[in-house]
Amino acid sequence: MSSRGRPRTFSRDEALRSAMEIFWDKGFDNTSLADLTRVMGLNPPSLYAAFGSKAKLFLEAVDLYGRTDGAGIWEFLDDAPTAREAVHDLLKRSAENFTQWAEPRGCMVVLSAPQMEGGDTAVCDGLKARRLEKQVALQSRLERGVADGDLPEGTDCDAIAAYVTSIQHGMSIHARDGASRQTLMAIADCCAAGWDAMVAGVTTKAQF
Template sequence: MSSRGRPRNFSREEALASAMRLFWDKGYDNTSLTDLTQAMGLKPPSLYAAFGSKAQLFIEAVDLYGRTDGAGIWDELETAPTAKAAVHDLLRRTAENFTRGGEPRGCMVVLSAPQMAGGDPEVCDALKVHRLEKQVALERRFERGVADGDLPEGTPCAAIAAYVASLQHGMSIEARDGATRETLMAIADCAAAGWDAMVAASIKPN
């Protein structure tokens, strides 16, 4: 007699990690229920009982990505001695993270965004929140740089945070398109080389 429901050795965290890698690799729309049940080792009733829906599963997977695979990129943001050093470290860690062997290339959050345009509002909102959280973290770091005298008064912290986030998003797309780690490292180094001039040029005269 066949059993229904969750497998006896069901591990929610392991199943979620499998779903995360699948969504990261294929994207939300291109990942079918069959793909998920096969990767997670669950039958559809068990998947829905554990995670509610495909959208809710994806949102949990994005959160897991932010706490695990995507987290190390940001380790030195607050501890780097200067804003410039923080950005250089962030982008070099980005280059390393986005080109690791054995994992999908690029950022799960960034790569999921374009295909979700006009899609499930709950999923779109969750992706937007994750992106904005990181951009706000950059803005706060630059505001601290101004307060510490590391960045000049009048530095447009929000605009520079958006600029750095845009660089990082572009690196994600480059990585998915096959860019080498060396190419992405060069992008990080170029950003650092032009940092002082960029900051100076961004300050509007009184």
């Protein structure tokens, strides 16, 4: 029987993986529909039928990244015995993860983001929510440190979490620019070395 008119079969998982890799390498804005159809082996109608839109495809690719190449960084916050060790471990894991491949390097969630002004709202909001989720997880770990007596009462856990995630985002940019794992590890060590001064700088004495 003739197969004329039947859609060509494809592996959705493989196509999504290909999309993830090009989005990670080129970013959302710089990845064209032609780029996507080329690497995914799909024509535009098939791509839209399978994934809905470029924005939906991108966010699904970001979630795939989180489960695969981007995994192994944030999952161990609760394993370290102290907040300082949790932060140091987080940054060291980031240094290892961001340099595990020759290309692309760094964090897809940070580096593939479009410009907010004029950018796709769903993509911008989706990435912002994913970044905030990680920062909130870190803040919760720091608050546990206060509850455990590991950090002093009055520690501004929100400020420290924002600072540490900013350091991590900066490490991602350094990785993309070609920084070595040794350099990124040194950044993690610098953050750990200044821990006591940082905590003291954002801690207010409890009022009685």
